Amino acid sequence: xxxxxxxxxxxxxxxxxxxxxxxxxxxxxxxxxxxxxxxxxxxxxxxxxxxxxxxxxxxxxxxxxxxxxxxxxxxxxxxxxxxxxxxxxxxxxxxxxxxxxxxxxxxxxxxxxxxxxxxxxxxxxxxxxxxxxxxxxxxxxxxxxxxxxxxxxxxxxxxxxxxxxxxxxxxxxxxxxxxxxxxxxxxxxxxxxxxxxxxxxxxxxxxxxxxxxxxxxxxxxxxxxxxxxxxxxxxxxxxxxxxxxxxxxxxxxxxxxxxxxxxxxxxx
Amino acid sequence: xxxxxxxxxxxxxxxxxxxxxxxxxxxxxxxxxxxxxxxxxxxxxxxxxxxxxxxxxxxxxxxxxxxxxxxxxxxxxxxxxxxxxxxxxxxxxxxxxxxxxxxxxxxxxxxxxxxxxxxxxxxxxxxxxxxxxxxxxxxxxxxxxxxxxxxxxxxxxxxxxxxxxxxxxxxxxxxxxxxxxxxxxxxxxxxxxxxxxxxxxxxxxxxxxxxxxxxxxxxxxxxxxxxxxxxxxxxxxxxxxxxxxxxxxxxxxxxxxxxxxxxxxxxxxxxxxxxxxxxxxxxxxxxxxxx
Numbered sequence: 100x101x102x103x104x105x106x107x108x109x110x111x112x113x114x115x116x117x118x119x120x121x122x123x124x125x126x127x128x129x130x131x132x133x134x135x136x137x138x139x140x141x142x143x144x145x146x147x148x149x150x151x152x153x154x155x156x157x158x159x160x161x162x163x164x165x166x167x168x169x170x171x172x173x174x175x176x177x178x179x180x181x182x183x184x185x186x187x188x189x190x191x192x193x194x195x196x197x198x199x200x201x202x203x204x205x206x207x208x209x210x211x212x213x214x215x216x217x218x219x220x221x222x223x224x225x226x227x228x229x230x231x232x233x234x235x236x237x238x239x240x241x242x243x244x245x246x247x248x249x250x251x252x253x254x255x256x257x258x259x260x261x262x263x264x265x266x267x268x269x270x271x272x273x274x275x276x277x278x279x280x281x282x283x284x285x286x287x288x289x290x291x292x293x294x295x296x297x298x299x300x301x302x303x304x305x306x307x308x309x310x311x312x313x314x315x316x317x318x319x320x321x322x323x324x325x326x327x328x329x330x331x332x333x334x335x336x337x338x339x340x341x342x343x344x345x346x347x348x349x350x351x352x353x354x355x356x357x358x359x360x361x362x363x364x365x366x367x
Numbered sequence: 368x369x370x371x372x373x374x375x376x377x378x379x380x381x382x383x384x385x386x387x388x389x390x391x392x393x394x395x396x397x398x399x400x401x402x403x404x405x406x407x408x409x410x411x412x413x414x415x416x417x418x419x420x421x422x423x424x425x426x427x428x429x430x431x432x433x434x435x436x437x438x439x440x441x442x443x444x445x446x447x448x449x450x451x452x453x454x455x456x457x458x459x460x461x462x463x464x465x466x467x468x469x470x471x472x473x474x475x476x477x478x479x480x481x482x483x484x485x486x487x488x489x490x491x492x493x494x495x496x497x498x499x500x501x502x503x504x505x506x507x508x509x510x511x512x513x514x515x516x517x518x519x520x521x522x523x524x525x526x527x528x529x530x531x532x533x534x535x536x537x538x539x540x541x542x543x544x545x546x547x548x549x550x551x552x553x554x555x556x557x558x559x560x561x562x563x564x565x566x567x568x569x570x571x572x573x574x575x576x577x578x579x580x581x582x583x584x585x586x587x588x589x590x591x592x593x594x595x596x597x598x599x600x601x602x603x604x605x606x607x608x609x610x611x612x613x614x615x616x617x618x619x620x621x622x623x624x625x626x627x628x629x630x631x632x633x634x635x636x637x638x639x640x641x642x643x644x645x646x647x648x649x650x651x652x653x654x655x656x657x658x
Contacts, residue, residue, distance in 0.1 A: 228481075231481070232478040236537075238440070240491070240495070242491075
């Protein structure tokens, strides 16, 4: 009986410890987020620092984003046609492809890809800079690592994300057109005109861009925080990279649900 | 006339302050705990301007912690660290950074920025802290690199450097802003004898050429003895011995003797504290059981 009680107490202790730890880390992460925002001034006035990060996390992610966008569009075209033609409305293929990409798939899938391609790289870079004492050396040179290293990477990610999502959607729509119109033979005019008639710029395109901006903030913040907070060892950095990808994915999907429920509620 | 006198008085005051307080670094009754465990206990040190001072002790005795406290990367539990008359732990971030601009630090493995070339590494502090034109930065960087003998390596990336070269580049970067105080964290670790001699020679020469003060944390006895002005020995968080190299050589202190002669056992025990050996191996002292 006492043994059972002991192990139960141990379990409770572990649970409490884990909970306190997680809440503490969440608080620390939030404070770090505000620290990055407050200390962004120097990097925002030095555009070259941010341009370099846009190159590394944005431009170098283009290939994976464009190819994935194309394939997602191809699959949407195939599946969409197959389903729509059952109801005799294959002409709505353009609408279906465009709306699903602009509203959901574009921002969400592009953000997931961005987290695994650029987010992990940001975490690894900052984590290794920490492990090799580069951040400490910078701090000792009276250069604030948060302002010089973290803030440019954060803003580089935030700026890149909406463009990547928009390009993803564009490639997807092109893929849907390729399958639907070129290969299956849906009427070209109907494909585009139905899309034009049903896609609203403010409601669909703009909300999609807003979503990808929010995802960009979330992924970039998680990536820089995990890198900055990683244990300065090989194992610690690898764990931090894993956490970046997992936490980003969960954050993107959860945020997507919240944003969707606010943006597209009660729309016919 | 009144204003002139005031100006003269304040100038004299400045001058007196400069000459009377000639200790660049003063440490008084410094204690530091890490996770409830005392690391440093009651350290007192006064380091005059222009000297090269070594802090020695075994691994994990708290000497690197001491260096971090001087650089303001850690805050003391009690006691105080003063650098150039300013109490380091009482400074805000902006004031601390202003102080650090007059400090240079060489890290154990150099800590060069791996995404920047040798030239850009040395230029980094100049570009961050000054508005000098690029042509002047180029001249300054090449002068610093010339001083460490690596002017020809300016275009290499840090990954292409040997350990000794990386340490020399880091040294050039540490002195890029002509600091008043240079801190060295284990500058000799992992170097071959030639590089070791080169670094030792450079530390002394740069200190004298810049009119700086150097504090070096190390456990390399022989290299240090040849080049420093004063040595502190730290063990278990306190200063156990101090003196000039000659005084240290002549010292009969058991700790200094063990350290300088590299003896395995002495005041620093060979064995980590452990339970009784017989009990640990499950042997009883009952002789009947052995028979």
